[in-house]
Amino acid sequence: MTIEGRRYHAGDLPGRLLREAREMLEEGGLKKLNLRALAARAGFTPASMYHHYENKRALLAELAALGFGELRRSLENADREAADGARLRAWAIGYFEYAQTEPAMFALMFDPDIAEAPVVAEARDAALSRLHHVVEEVAEALGRDGAPIDKITLAVWAAAHGAAGLSAARPGQPQLIEDVITGLGALFPANRG
Structure with a gap:
């Protein structure tokens, strides 16, 4: 799968978070998209997300x-x-x-x-x-x-x-x-x- 011309492998946290965030956005809008739910859905700990995105706004x-x-x-x-x-x-x-x-x-x-x-x-x-x-x-x-x-x-x-x-x-x-x-x-x- 590619996002913006870059290839991501299954273990790529930023790419996976973007894909999952997009799906959550499409399913429930901005109000339903929160970092804890996103981390759970992506199978990561919330703390690991902060290595790639400073906060929800950055993501x-x-x-x-x-x-x-x-x-x-x-x-x-x-x-x-x-x-x-x-x-x-x-x-x-x-x-x-x-x-x-x-x-x-x-x-x-x-x-x-x-x-x-x-x-x-x-x-x-x-x-x-x-x-x-x-x-x-x-x-x-x-x-x-x-x-x-x-x-x-x-x-x-x-x-x-x-x-x-x-x-x-x-x-x-x-x-x-x-x-x-x-x-x-x-x-x-x-x-x-």
Whole structure:
């Protein structure tokens, strides 16, 4: 099994803790995930966990960073598979779909107590950097020299994140991201990409 490109063997405590923590997160959310229960589930003593993670926040930050790595790879795949003229749309849909398929991980990635940990901020910035690159290429292809790339990047991220958040609050609305994209397209018809 690999996590973030590294291979773990059965005796690797940090990898095992991350896998078990993720399963616990998916089963019961953050409130059910505590270090004693995690240690018991993983078959380790609670004290042994502190050799690898200073506290629960450090473990969760590492898990959130893992989520951002998965999200970034998902978005890169969406970009590669995008039809001509639909790269930003593919990115937004890929973001939305990750949030739909990994709701517990997605919630952790943006949890205010975890989001500003350096490892999480670095992983989030890597995902955002990928979108920034796509926006630059789309603007260049459209001949939009001087386009406010940073602001467009933020707008696309905010729209996709907002749709994901709305959908989490009102499940069963997979068309929500399409509605957001259509709305933005109607508002800014000349900015297709």
